[in-house]
Amino acid sequence: MSNNVYDLTRKTDDVVIVGAGLAGLFCALKLAPRPVTLISSAPLGEGASTAWAQGGIAAAVAEGDSAEAHAADTIAVGGGIVDEDIALLLSREAGRRIDDLLRYGVPFDRDLEGRLAVGREAAHSARRIVHVRGDMAGKAIIAALSNAVRRTPSIRVIEGFVAEALLTEDGAVMGLQLRNARDASARPVVIASRAVVLATGGIGHLYATTTNPREASGLGLAIAARAGAVIADAEFVQFHPTAIMMGRDPSPLATEALRGEGATLINDFGERFMQKGHPLAELAPRDIVARAVFAEIAAGRGAFLDAREALGARFAEKFPTVHASCLAAGLDPAKRPIPVAPAAHYHMGGIAVDARGRSSLKGLWAGGEVSSTGAHGANRLASNSLLEAVVFAARIAEDIAGQQIEAPVSVSPKLVIARNGATPAFAAKKLRAMMNSHVGVIRDGDGLAEAVRCFAATEREAGSIALRNMATTALLVASSAWSRRESRGAHYRIDYSLEEPLLAHRTMTTLAAAREIAETLKIREPRNAQPMIA
Numbered sequence: 001m002s003n004n005v006y007d008l009t010r011k012t013d014d015v016v017i018v019g020a021g022l023a024g025l026f027c028a029l030k031l032a033p034r035p036v037t038l039i040s041s042a043p044l045g046e047g048a049s050t051a052w053a054q055g056g057i058a059a060a061v062a063e064g065d066s067a068e069a070h071a072a073d074t075i076a077v078g079g080g081i082v083d084e085d086i087a088l089l090l091s092r093e094a095g096r097r098i099d100d101l102l103r104y105g106v107p108f109d110r111d112l113e114g115r116l117a118v119g120r121e122a123a124h125s126a127r128r129i130v131h132v133r134g135d136m137a138g139k140a141i142i143a144a145l146s147n148a149v150r151r152t153p154s155i156r157v158i159e160g161f162v163a164e165a166l167l168t169e170d171g172a173v174m175g176l177q178l179r180n181a182r183d184a185s186a187r188p189v190v191i192a193s194r195a196v197v198l199a200t201g202g203i204g205h206l207y208a209t210t211t212n213p214r215e216a217s218g219l220g221l222a223i224a225a226r227a228g229a230v231i232a233d234a235e236f237v238q239f240h241p242t243a244i245m246m247g248r249d250p251s252p253l254a255t256e257a258l259r260g261e262g263a264t265l266i267n268d269f270g271e272r273f274m275q276k277g278h279p280l281a282e283l284a285p286r287d288i289v290a291r292a293v294f295a296e297i298a299a300g301r302g303a304f305l306d307a308r309e310a311l312g313a314r315f316a317e318k319f320p321t322v323h324a325s326c327l328a329a330g331l332d333p334a335k336r337p338i339p340v341a342p343a344a345h346y347h348m349g350g351i352a353v354d355a356r357g358r359s360s361l362k363g364l365w366a367g368g369e370v371s372s373t374g375a376h377g378a379n380r381l382a383s384n385s386l387l388e389a390v391v392f393a394a395r396i397a398e399d400i401a402g403q404q405i406e407a408p409v410s411v412s413p414k415l416v417i418a419r420n421g422a423t424p425a426f427a428a429k430k431l432r433a434m435m436n437s438h439v440g441v442i443r444d445g446d447g448l449a450e451a452v453r454c455f456a457a458t459e460r461e462a463g464s465i466a467l468r469n470m471a472t473t474a475l476l477v478a479s480s481a482w483s484r485r486e487s488r489g490a491h492y493r494i495d496y497s498l499e500e501p502l503l504a505h506r507t508m509t510t511l512a513a514a515r516e517i518a519e520t521l522k523i524r525e526p527r528n529a530q531p532m533i534a
């Protein structure tokens, strides 16, 4: 351990937070002056979905709006399985958390009278999205909170280290195993702690087509699951219908607001395919548009967002971020339609937590996208994810603050997993391609079963801890999707295309249960159980 620039053996910290997006940074700040170690695989300010958020945070702060109306909208889009108490708690605490963010220096836009300016987004019954300089909310939040964290002496920041395992004994957290993010062969380092907060973000990058940063590969969810934590609603992945397909990974977003301004979806033949798909055409709910775009591409007809008539020369001024992304790829969206495809965008599932952010493991809390609170059900309402991250980060800090956590103990060497290999690039690519094709926008039982067998074999046999953790999360998503024999919210199965009223409940599972499903499926079709490392 002495070859590391950080003194990771410092014994004074009792709380370790993994992840420096909104959830992790905010939780660390709320815990101050209590000593906290904050770990991020990327340098502070990078590698977090938070920084890429363009819309803003939903909060019923405008005159005439109410927390109850916000909760009702959240429940309405969630496919019948939103935890209504959690939805209400979220909307009720929104105002206080926005005040906190203002105090930490986030410059939310204001109207001429100095009140918070609020925008409207799909499926919100009122204007309630607080934003920064139009589409810069994420960048501004990360910049302000990172600065505040750097100025807080009680927070020790460790950058460039990946958390690769949770160390537990008798169902209680004992510490965390980390490794240098750029050197798979480096010796692992261990931090002893009885209080770990996972705030590692989502799983989008497990898919070949995604809007999420590389760091959103589901590693936090995997390490919790491998330690035995209960995982909720893993099958529910939200796909953004219009990611820009011009050879970039991750794909830039063509925001929904473009369709709000009249941009249409067309195929290779110039036909508007959404007109036959839904009465609201391009403004239909996000999951319906995503499926229609997917189907058009699968049928070989292609999908494009056409803003030539709706925006034309006004494109650059109205949507500078999207305009810049297109120009960088050599396409002028004022003159040519933008090629688009659905992309993995947000994970409603995650580590199951209660209203205090506590997981099923003693000493493990989870906040932000890696967690599943029940607030989103089977489909997330726009701009509710940043809200959930900030509300639960505060709740976790409050819960920890009220506890006497025993001094960290040194971790028994037998808990440490030393063996590791570099992640074979082709294996990760194959896994991501299979998530797209078998666990994507449109699913079916056979495809899911094949994915389950494949991910289980990789999870069992991979020599790279990172690949194994990716496969662990992929297995949980695929096996939960295989088990849910219906279509609900963002989970759509062609072999069970209707909602089944008896299944109107959340999914709670464990890695052991997912492995059991894989075993059953292996017996049925043993030939397909090939790991991705072979």
Ligand SMILES: Cc1cc2nc3c(=O)[nH]c(=O)nc-3n(C[C@H](O)[C@H](O)[C@H](O)COP(=O)(O)OP(=O)(O)OC[C@H]3O[C@@H](n4cnc5c(N)ncnc54)[C@H](O)[C@@H]3O)c2cc1C
Pocket (backbone or CB within 6 Å): 018, 019, 020, 021, 022, 023, 024, 039, 040, 041, 042, 046, 047, 048, 049, 050, 051, 052, 053, 054, 055, 056, 057, 058, 161, 162, 163, 164, 199, 200, 201, 202, 211, 212, 213, 215, 216, 219, 220, 253, 345, 346, 367, 368, 369, 370, 382, 383, 384, 385, 386, 387, 389
């Ligand atoms: C393009 C885009 C636009 C979006 N727009 C909006 C919006 O307008 N409004 C909204 O509410 N939501 C939006 N979302 C969703 C929202 O941004 C995320 O859900 C939210 O930011 C998640 O915050 P978080 O703190 O949980 O995770 P993140 O912000 O993703 O942060 C995760 C952190 O964990 C670190 N990390 C990950 N794994 C490890 C590991 N194993 N070890 C160490 N560190 C690790 C990462 O480096 C990062 O620092 C958008 C998402 C995307 C991708």
